[in-house]
Amino acid sequence: MSKVSLRDLAKTLDVSISTVSKALRNSYEISAETRERVMEAARQLGYHPNPYAGSLRHHKSKTIALLVPELTNNFFIQAISGAESVAQERDYHILIYNTHEQYQKEESIIGHLGNGRVDGVIMSLTSETGRYDHLNDLIQSGIPIVFFDRIAHEIETAKITTDDFTSAFNGTEHLIRHGCRDIAFLSLSDSLSIDNKRKQGYLEALNKHDLNLPASRIVRCEGDDAGNHTRIRELLQAEKRPDAIFASVEKLALSTYNAARDAGVRIPEDLKVICFSNLRTAPLLNPSLTTITQPAYQMGAQAATVLFKYLEKKRPVIQNENIILKSELIPRDSTRKTSN
Amino acid sequence: MSKVSLRDLAKTLDVSISTVSKALRNSYEISAETRERVMEAARQLGYHPNPYAGSLRHHKSKTIALLVPELTNNFFIQAISGAESVAQERDYHILIYNTHEQYQKEESIIGHLGNGRVDGVIMSLTSETGRYDHLNDLIQSGIPIVFFDRIAHEIETAKITTDDFTSAFNGTEHLIRHGCRDIAFLSLSDSLSIDNKRKQGYLEALNKHDLNLPASRIVRCEGDDAGNHTRIRELLQAEKRPDAIFASVEKLALSTYNAARDAGVRIPEDLKVICFSNLRTAPLLNPSLTTITQPAYQMGAQAATVLFKYLEKKRPVIQNENIILKSELIPRDSTRKTSN
Numbered sequence: 001m002s003k004v005s006l007r008d009l010a011k012t013l014d015v016s017i018s019t020v021s022k023a024l025r026n027s028y029e030i031s032a033e034t035r036e037r038v039m040e041a042a043r044q045l046g047y048h049p050n051p052y053a054g055s056l057r058h059h060k061s062k063t064i065a066l067l068v069p070e071l072t073n074n075f076f077i078q079a080i081s082g083a084e085s086v087a088q089e090r091d092y093h094i095l096i097y098n099t100h101e102q103y104q105k106e107e108s109i110i111g112h113l114g115n116g117r118v119d120g121v122i123m124s125l126t127s128e129t130g131r132y133d134h135l136n137d138l139i140q141s142g143i144p145i146v147f148f149d150r151i152a153h154e155i156e157t158a159k160i161t162t163d164d165f166t167s168a169f170n171g172t173e174h175l176i177r178h179g180c181r182d183i184a185f186l187s188l189s190d191s192l193s194i195d196n197k198r199k200q201g202y203l204e205a206l207n208k209h210d211l212n213l214p215a216s217r218i219v220r221c222e223g224d225d226a227g228n229h230t231r232i233r234e235l236l237q238a239e240k241r242p243d244a245i246f247a248s249v250e251k252l253a254l255s256t257y258n259a260a261r262d263a264g265v266r267i268p269e270d271l272k273v274i275c276f277s278n279l280r281t282a283p284l285l286n287p288s289l290t291t292i293t294q295p296a297y298q299m300g301a302q303a304a305t306v307l308f309k310y311l312e313k314k315r316p317v318i319q320n321e322n323i324i325l326k327s328e329l330i331p332r333d334s335t336r337k338t339s340n
Numbered sequence: 341m342s343k344v345s346l347r348d349l350a351k352t353l354d355v356s357i358s359t360v361s362k363a364l365r366n367s368y369e370i371s372a373e374t375r376e377r378v379m380e381a382a383r384q385l386g387y388h389p390n391p392y393a394g395s396l397r398h399h400k401s402k403t404i405a406l407l408v409p410e411l412t413n414n415f416f417i418q419a420i421s422g423a424e425s426v427a428q429e430r431d432y433h434i435l436i437y438n439t440h441e442q443y444q445k446e447e448s449i450i451g452h453l454g455n456g457r458v459d460g461v462i463m464s465l466t467s468e469t470g471r472y473d474h475l476n477d478l479i480q481s482g483i484p485i486v487f488f489d490r491i492a493h494e495i496e497t498a499k500i501t502t503d504d505f506t507s508a509f510n511g512t513e514h515l516i517r518h519g520c521r522d523i524a525f526l527s528l529s530d531s532l533s534i535d536n537k538r539k540q541g542y543l544e545a546l547n548k549h550d551l552n553l554p555a556s557r558i559v560r561c562e563g564d565d566a567g568n569h570t571r572i573r574e575l576l577q578a579e580k581r582p583d584a585i586f587a588s589v590e591k592l593a594l595s596t597y598n599a600a601r602d603a604g605v606r607i608p609e610d611l612k613v614i615c616f617s618n619l620r621t622a623p624l625l626n627p628s629l630t631t632i633t634q635p636a637y638q639m640g641a642q643a644a645t646v647l648f649k650y651l652e653k654k655r656p657v658i659q660n661e662n663i664i665l666k667s668e669l670i671p672r673d674s675t676r677k678t679s680n
Contacts, residue, residue, distance in 0.1 A: 063435070071421040072620075074412075081411040084438050088445075093457070095403070096436045098424050105428075117433070257624050280412075281619065284597050286626030 004047045005111055006141050013041050021114070021141040063093040064307060065113050067123035069101045069150070074250060074278040075296045076124065079148060082300030083122055090308050103128035110134045114141040119311050122303045125150040127189035127222060144310055144318045148303040149294075151193050156320040158306045162294045164194050167327045168201025171246060171274050171292050174329060176209050178337045180244035180272055184217045184235060186252040198248050198276070217242065221252050228252060232259040236271065244335075247275035253289060273334040276327070287333035295325045344387045345451050347477050353381050361454070361481035403433040404647060405453050407446065407463035409490070411438045414590060414618040415636045416464065419488060422640030423462055430648050443468035450474045454481040459651050462643045465490040467529035467562060484650055484658045488643040489634075491533050496660040498646045502634045504534050507667045508541025511586060511614050511632050514669060516549050518677045520584035520612055523551075524575060525558045526568075526592040538588050538616070557582065561592050568592060572599040576611065584675075587615035593629060613674040616667070627673035635665045 006024075010017045015034070023030045023038035030038075041047075066083055068076040080096065087094050095118060099106040106126050111134060113121060120143060132152050139145055139155070148160040175183050185202045188195050199218060206213060219235060221228040232255050235242065247253040253275035257267070265271050267287055277291040302323060310318050346364075350357045355374070363370045363378035370378075381387075406423055408416040420436065427434050435458060439446040446466050451474060453461060460483060472492050479485055479495070488500040515523050525542045528535050539558060546553060559575060561568040572595050575582065587593040593615035597607070605611050607627055617631040642663060650658050 071424065072414075072417055077412055077417055080436070081438065084411065084436065088438070093435050094437075095433050096420075096424065097434075098421065098428070254621065254624065279621065281594065281621045281625060284594065284626060285621060285624050286628070288626070 004042075004045045005137075006114055007137050009038065009041055009045060009047055012045065013037060017137050017140045018142075025142070061116060061119050062091060063095060063118050064304070065095045065097060065109075065118045065121045065123075067097045067099055067106065067109060067121065069099050069106075069124060069126045071098045074280065075149070075276075075294060078278055078296035079124075079300030079303075082297035082302075083304040084300075086301050086304035086308065092304075092308065099126045101126045101128060103130075107134045110138050114138050114143055118143065120307045121145045122148060122300075122307055124148055125152060125192065127192055127195075130191040139317075144307065146303045146307045146318065148299050149194060153193060157318045158303075158321045158323065160299045160303045160306070160323045160325065161194070162299065162325050162327045164197035164327075165201040165204075167276070167292045167329065168198040168246070168248075169205045170201075170329055172202045172205035173209070174290070174331065175244045175246065175272055175274060175335060176205065176211070178272060178335050181211060182213065182217070182240075182242045183211075183244040183246055184219055184242035186219050186221050186232070186245060186247045186256070188220075188249050188252070189222055190220070195248055202246055221255070225251065225255060228255045229259050229262075232256050233263055236260060236263040236265050241265070242271070244272040244274070247273065247277075250275060250277035250279055253277060257285070257289075267334050268336045269338045272336075282330070283332060285334075287336070290330065290332045290335040292327050292329050294327045298325055344382075344385045345477075346454055346481050347473075349378065349381055349385060349387055352385065353377060357477050357480045358482075365482070401456060401459050402431060403435060403458050404644070404651075405435045405437060405449075405458045405461045405463075407437045407439055407449060407461065409439050409441045409446075409464060409466045411436075414620065415489070415616075415634060418618055418636035419464075419640030419643075422637035422642075423644040424640075426641050426644035426648065432644075432648065439466045441466045441468060443470075447474045450478050454478050454483055458483065460647045461485045462488060462640075462647055464488055465492060465532065467532055467535075470531040479657075484647065486643045486647045486658065488639045489534060493533060497658045498643075498661045498663065500639045500643045500646070500663045500665065501534070502639065502665050502667045504537035504667075505541040505544075507616070507632045507669065508538040508586070508588075509545045510541075510669055512542045512545035513549070514630075514671065515584045515586065515612055515614060515675060516545065516551070518612060518675050521551060522553065522580075522582045523557065523584040523586055524582040526561050526572070526585060526587045526596070527558055528560075528589050528592070529562055530560070535588055542586055561595070565591065565595060568595045569599050569602075572596050573603050576600060576603040576605050581605070582611070584612040584614070587613065587617075590615060590617040590619055593617060597625070597629075607674050608676045609678045612676075622670070623672060625674075627676070630672045630675040631670050632667050633670055634667045638665055 006017050006020050010020045020038055023035045070076055084094055097109045103126055106129060132155055135145055135155055146158045151159040221231055236259055245256050247256055253273060256273055260267055260271055267273055274290045278293055278296050282289040282291050346357050346360050350360045360378055363375045410416055424434055437449045443466055446469055472495055475485060475495055486498045491499040561571055576599055585596050587596055596613055600607055600611055607613055614630045618633055618636050622629040622631050
């Protein structure tokens with residue numbers, strides 16, 4: 001892969017990334033003189049020639065990239081499955097990338113997609129991503145991005161999300177109606193749009209029901225499984241234990257089940273648990289798990305549909321659009337009303 | 341995508357696919373005359389020019405394809421994750437394809453990978469795949485294939501599997517030692533290598549322990565989830581119910597849990613259950629599920645490692661090699677000894 005980026009070239013020449021990109025693509029919008037300057041700089045800096053230069057000119061690599069922050073996660077797998085199914089119908093190919101929740105990986109992968117390898121990108125941000133230069137660069141170079149689930153509000157494009165605020169509000173009210181007064185919220189990251197919306201929904205429901213909880217009831221769980229397990233176990237063994245846990249993502253609910261078992265805390269008698277989850281085995285768990293289930297497959301399919309629509313129209317820019325699909329709260333035994 | 345395949349061209353010209361492929365790649369092994377004949381036929385038949393002709397000549401699309409028969413399956417996701425992680429280290433890109441357990445899809449996808457889009461393929465066959473022409477064609481056209489899990493014995497290449505026979509033998513003995521005498525085996529497909537090895541392991545263990553069971557104790561479950569659920573429920577409600585179920589794949593164990601609940605059959609008291617599975621929630625199920633857990637991540641990583649080794653050496657043919665990684669039997673409550 002090229003070590004010199006479009007951004008490097010643009011900086012050297014003091015022109016926009018878009019100009020560099022168009023010059024390299026031999027666009028009619030660029031003067032012969034500018035094109036020559038760009039080509040010369042590209043040669044001198046050792047900008048790697050496009051492996052798929054031919055396809056770039058006509059947007060027909062017929063390939064898109066799909067970036068997810070985790071692969072072994074039911075939500076993302078179902079979303080990939082939805083996108084893949086739409087891609088197969090349209091004869092598109094999907095490159096898949098795991099960013100492992102690391103901003104640096106996301107930046108590096110995105111940095112290498114601008115050379116004609118793909119016509120467009122579907123992605124969900126990492127929990128570390130708080131800057132969007134790499135994404136803006138890619139879009140400026142002519143490769144559109146559609147976001148799903150974890151989106152960048154600041155970037156104008158299509159964004160497929162679920163009703164995170166309302167779902168978290170309803171989930172929290174569900175716990176309150178089932179007798180909970182001291183609800184902890186397990187958060188994944190402060191920089192994630194979905195995490196913030198879910199927290200807001202949780203706080204708004206507490207507020208509506210006049211429940212004043214200390215800020216420490218929002219517990220950041222951004223580590224690995226072992227670290228999260230320890231943190232949740234400490235929470236459950238503290239002098240004042242919460243009577244419910246709202247897990248913002250599936251893996252934190254599973255850590256809660258394991259930690260509760262280790263701490264001798266009974267679900268739902270001592271602790272009620274609810275979470276955002278697409279776990280197929282939720283009804284078979286001990287006890288069965290109350291979930292807010294996102295339309296993951298549909299979100300992936302919708303993201304692909306929007307992207308292909310624009311690619312096929314050869315429209316250069318995707319209009320800003322928020323597509324919000326509804327999640328479903330499925331009550332099960334983990335939040336069952338109990339006598340104590 | 342091109343509707344005319346290399347095979348069509350070869351048939352028309354009465355030469356081998358390998359000759360056509362080499363001619364199109366401008367190989368020195370092909371005479372100028374033959375090359376001209378092939379190019380002419382390609383033009384006449386409308387063989388679609390390679391979108392990545394440049395990369396084909398030098399094997400540097402730096403892209404591989406990964407074909408799996410199911411995406412929403414923990415085994416395959418972990419295998420993809422393993423392959424993806426090795427690919428990221430080596431700066432390779434992964435195209436992902438879901439064949440949906442359909443031979444026709446597999447054939448169509450494979451038929452479109454020979455044009456330089458990828459340097460190599462990692463795959464697990466569909467449960468319908470019993471013919472391998474499409475795979476042989478691809479290999480002849482210069483694109484190597486590495487198999488994992490569901491392999492084609494007949495094709496000489498590297499194959500990564502787990503010890504299916506031994507694992508199934510041990511799993512069946514585990515059930516027998518825990519008091520089971522009438523063990524049903526839920527099979528996915530007669531044409532699958534792994535299914536057959538697992539059945540053989542099961543039958544060999546029955547044989548060793550002098551258990552003579554009717555052939556109907558091997559139950560084919562090749563339908564969708566609803567169909568499998570019905571079939572298993574009928575099995576559990578029959579006059580003579582088996583005292584154990586060995587599910588050859590994870591989804592059949594989950595169907596068994598659902599069917600047992602519907603039929604009022606208690607696990608493990610009335611029915612013991614074991615299965616091949618990479619389910620992360622197996623310890624949290626009600627009851628916790630005894631699994632034979634395959635080293636899925638390692639299998640995917642190993643397949644990618646072998647493939648990249650050959651691609652980087654520019655060796656045209658992968659040597660026949662069977663790499664067998666060990667699975668692990670993890671006893672849990674679904675096969676716990678009970679008093680009745």
